[in-house]
Amino acid sequence: MSQKQTTKVTCPKCGKEHDFAIWSSINVTLDRDQKEEVLNRNAFTFECPDCKEKTLYTYDFLYHDMEQKIMIYHVTTNEALVQAMEGFAQMTNVGVDDGILTGPEVEGYRKRIVRSLNDLREKIFIFDAGLDDRVVEIFKVFCIIQLKQSDPDFQADEAYFYKRDGEMGFQFLREGKAFGEVAIDPADYEDLAKTAADILTKEEQQNNYVIDTEWAYKSITEEG
Numbered sequence: 001m002s003q004k005q006t007t008k009v010t011c012p013k014c015g016k017e018h019d020f021a022i023w024s025s026i027n028v029t030l031d032r033d034q035k036e037e038v039l040n041r042n043a044f045t046f047e048c049p050d051c052k053e054k055t056l057y058t059y060d061f062l063y064h065d066m067e068q069k070i071m072i073y074h075v076t077t078n079e080a081l082v083q084a085m086e087g088f089a090q091m092t093n094v095g096v097d098d099g100i101l102t103g104p105e106v107e108g109y110r111k112r113i114v115r116s117l118n119d120l121r122e123k124i125f126i127f128d129a130g131l132d133d134r135v136v137e138i139f140k141v142f143c144i145i146q147l148k149q150s151d152p153d154f155q156a157d158e159a160y161f162y163k164r165d166g167e168m169g170f171q172f173l174r175e176g177k178a179f180g181e182v183a184i185d186p187a188d189y190e191d192l193a194k195t196a197a198d199i200l201t202k203e204e205q206q207n208n209y210v211i212d213t214e215w216a217y218k219s220i221t222e223e224g
């Protein structure tokens, strides 16, 4: 079950105090509507009943998809990151005892930690597309390297996987604005998945939970 607590927040516009629901865990299998609420950020948006001002509150929580066997911690601080890592490590050893899962059921779960709602969204899109996020991140790095080779001025602050109308690719952002896209050829993805198999087998044993561009750069260079 999804678990929530109620906290008090002060509206930044009118200064009035109101209750706001904070989810410590969001189970999108048991609460199907919650997934859309996560994707469109309603779950983290406080709308002031007085002045209707909307404010985004990000906090730490666990995103849990029992169907796809996915657990993603969204963390906002370094302490929460360490806690999430420890939490996952313990789950591997003894199973999680929060009333949701017991030992053997944790088997086969993909466990991830993300540091922003955009990163969480991207993970959800990647897993929904049936892809391996590690391959996608490595693909992304190769894309960036190639784009920089063809245009030395190419500079992206962020890059996210997308899938729409059956097409998938990466969208690049600079200063929060999307300025370009590159399509992913599914055949190229499959090729890369085969080539990267060695890295991934090794990675699996290391229990890496933070799979991002930095991780991908490191994996590629270490492979040398």
Ligand SMILES: [Zn+2]
Pocket (backbone or CB within 6 Å): 011, 012, 013, 014, 015, 016, 048, 049, 050, 051, 052, 053
């Ligand atoms: Zn207000």
